Amino acid sequence: MKHLAYLNKFFYKYRWRLLPGIIFVIISNIFAVLPARVIQIAFDLVSENIGVYRLFDGFERQELVHEVFSSSLLFFGVLVLALALLRGLFLFFMRQTIILMSRHIEYDLKNEIYAHYQDLSMSFYRRNDTGDLMNRATEDVSRVRMYVGPAIMYSLNTIVLFILIIFSMVNVSVKLAFFSLLPLPLMAIIIYYVHSMINTRSEQIQKQLSRLSGFAQENFSGIRVIKSYGREDDIRGKFAEESEAYKKTSLALVQVQAIFYPVLLLLIGISTIVTIYIGGLEVMDGSISAGNIAEFVVYVNQLTFPVMSLGWVTSLIQRAAASQKRINEFLHTPSDIHFKTSSPLQIKGKIEFRNVTFVYPDTGIKALNNVSFTMEPGQFVAIVGRTGSGKSTIANLIMRMYDPTEGSILIDGVPLPDVDLKQYRSQLGFVPQEVFLFSDTIANNIAFGEASTDMPKVHQAAKDAAVYANIMKFEHDFETLVGERGVTLSGGQKQRVSIARALIKSPQVLVMDDCLSAIDTKTEEEILRNLGTNLQGKTSILISHRVSTIKNADKILVFDEGQIVEQGNHEELLETDGPYRYLYEKQLLEDQLPEKK
CATH class of the missing domain: 1.20.1560.10 (ABC transporter type 1, transmembrane domain)
Structure with a gap:
């Protein structure tokens, strides 16, 4: 008993x-x-x-x-x-x-x-x-x-x-x-x-x-x-x-x-x-x-x-x-994530990693090893690297889905454990690598992070994510019901609806984890152009494996085996004969091959 x-x-x-x-x-x-x-x-x-x-x-x-x-x-x-x-x-x-x-x-x-x-x-x-x-x-x-x-x-x-x-x-x-x-x-x-x-x-x-x-x-x-x-x-x-x-x-x-x-x-x-x-x-x-x-x-x-x-x-x-x-x-299972409640919080967007090491507790895999970098408020920071290099782990740590095994992460100079987690996340926008949509209307999926479904804001977020035209072609436009896990939509449409869901919040920090992989180059450029307009003065982090997507970033972090091997802007990294230049030239060659055929 x-x-x-x-x-x-x-x-x-x-x-x-x-x-x-x-x-x-x-x-x-x-x-x-x-x-x-x-x-x-x-x-x-x-x-x-x-x-x-x-x-x-x-x-x-x-x-x-x-x-x-x-x-x-x-x-x-x-x-x-x-x-x-x-x-x-x-x-x-x-x-x-x-x-x-x-x-x-x-x-x-x-x-x-x-x-x-x-x-x-x-x-x-x-x-x-x-x-x-x-x-x-x-x-x-x-x-x-x-x-x-x-x-x-x-x-x-x-x-x-x-x-x-x-x-x-x-x-x-x-x-x-x-x-x-x-x-x-x-x-x-x-x-x-x-x-x-x-x-x-x-x-x-x-x-x-x-x-x-x-x-x-x-x-x-x-x-x-x-x-x-x-x-x-x-x-x-x-x-x-x-x-x-x-x-x-x-x-x-x-x-x-x-x-x-x-x-x-x-x-x-x-x-x-x-x-x-x-x-x-x-x-x-x-x-x-x-x-x-x-x-x-x-x-x-x-x-x-x-x-x-x-x-x-x-x-x-x-x-x-x-x-x-x-x-x-x-x-009786305690949460690994603890935080202190605080007075109303308004973040500016400065993010700092200090000697962060992270090991996944369930697998023992070391995803990051002694990583340090700083993102200034309003910067567009890109993270690139091979599969398994620790890029998505950076996104999870910024969102505080996990706490680092060693080292510390600071937001505006304050350690993340000392920040009210709910207030912090309410000012972040996150587009995950694996898109998840609820079995609801497209409008409600986009307005998920809002208290109510404000249709003008929903329409604007859809336009910024370059998915508005696609939605209007549906019989019920924004009232179209999305099947379980978004089965009604194509991969690119799901990614853009997920981006619209993040943008409608007007977040102070936007984290996008390889969320443009199923989107063509033209649509990708439109989305990035809209982001540049809407996120002025706000920190945005884009994780991608395509160099063409991130070349306009203020700072590019190149990861390999859980460590930063290079950092700088596009021009600076091309001048050094390092992994970034190799990756850029390789992708450039791959893009030109179909044209030769």
């Missing part, structure tokens, strides 16, 4: 729903136990007065005895029905308080998990599968809700009913109560033994379900690749294997439950037989009445459902504990 202890704060929060629910449980069970006493009185009434009825056989008073006898039985019948109705009423109140409380806790827990996900750094998402993240926020939370709702409700109901019934039994006959409840310790031992088995197999089920969800989510996202390579049958076979593994783990739990319930029913049956036998001996001794046997049989049968529900409740609690353990693992 140590994992489920995390939920205690929610029980305290909703205590004014839980406490009335407990009261309703107690009242409903009082009305559940009382009918047994009424039946005992009615049974004794029948057994005692049947002789009186026969005694007046042939006399007129026999009819009077019959009327009184019938009226009494009718009264007791109506009383049992009234008690059942009252119990049903309070059971309704019980569910309206406890089950509704569980829905509120489910809502709060999902929001808490999602909010924590938002605070975690990129390294967390590199380490964990998307399907597993989704499963913990949905399926695991649903299992926890079954604990805070039905499991607690039925557990309270069982405990209160046990106490009331045992008290009533002992009040009538200690000996008969002892023999009637004799199988209960054996039940407790069986339940204790089954606990560990249910817990282990529940954890296996959840882990396999996460794998199955992750596998399906990944393949749905990459369906175009699967179809392009004709791998449908292979993927279908792998999915069947994952489903088979989930089926086996689920059946393993079902097998435990399949044995558990019949054994409990057998013990309940034995308890009834013992009650009748021992009760008969007690009646013969004159210790109790025949009505008491009927009363005890009712009590034993009333315990049938609570005892049977013990197995179900046990399963719910154990599965909830397994799920809450998985949820706690993520909720």
Whole structure:
């Protein structure tokens, strides 16, 4: 239960729903136990007065005895029905308080998990599968809700009913109560033994379900690749294997439950037989009445459902504990990124790297090695280099998706950890290398970073990104729905929509990570020209592998194997016979080859 202890704060929060629910449980069970006493009185009434009825056989008073006898039985019948109705009423109140409380806790827990996900750094998402993240926020939370709702409700109901019934039994006959409840310790031992088995197999089920969800989510996202390579049958076979593994783990739990319930029913049956036998001996001794046997049989049968529900409740609690353990693992995972909240921040755009070394925590790859440089406010800085040289890592560090392993990064002379991260990022524009568009309209995708969709600003951002003309050719122009991950648009259109999304913010610092790779040279020149006009006095960083894109930059940083091997402007770098000149001449030659053909 140590994992489920995390939920205690929610029980305290909703205590004014839980406490009335407990009261309703107690009242409903009082009305559940009382009918047994009424039946005992009615049974004794029948057994005692049947002789009186026969005694007046042939006399007129026999009819009077019959009327009184019938009226009494009718009264007791109506009383049992009234008690059942009252119990049903309070059971309704019980569910309206406890089950509704569980829905509120489910809502709060999902929001808490999602909010924590938002605070975690990129390294967390590199380490964990998307399907597993989704499963913990949905399926695991649903299992926890079954604990805070039905499991607690039925557990309270069982405990209160046990106490009331045992008290009533002992009040009538200690000996008969002892023999009637004799199988209960054996039940407790069986339940204790089954606990560990249910817990282990529940954890296996959840882990396999996460794998199955992750596998399906990944393949749905990459369906175009699967179809392009004709791998449908292979993927279908792998999915069947994952489903088979989930089926086996689920059946393993079902097998435990399949044995558990019949054994409990057998013990309940034995308890009834013992009650009748021992009760008969007690009646013969004159210790109790025949009505008491009927009363005890009712009590034993009333315990049938609570005892049977013990197995179900046990399963719910154990599965909830397994799920809450998985949820706690993520909720207790601290973010690698910490920051101090501050007064309103207005950045100017000076960025300084001081002896920065960065190693990716999940792979151990050293992306940067002792890198130092300075970007002045308003500068257009370009970063170029071969694949894997550390260019994108610079963008991630500037956006503070990660913190450097060694060294420091300063913005306007202030170390990044001392800057309010939300205010800092709100003044940055970022165009990632891998464009991501939401399943929404083009207008809403462009206005994603804004509080509302201001259409004039959206149109202007689209024009600056040279995508306005393309959008207007669509049937619904800016209201065109973008498919999942932007599948509706071409690669170049997605990149330009992503650029428009960054430009609409009028950022003080714009970071573009190789976002012009799918755009033709003419459109690229138009975008860069618009950027030069709109970003005057603002710092812009362009990461690219094409020299033609960056030759007008104020400063060019040439990276190789995580280090800066050259820096300067285009003309200065061409004068030195270094990597930049080699890269420039190579690309120039590649551009001229098609013309010769």
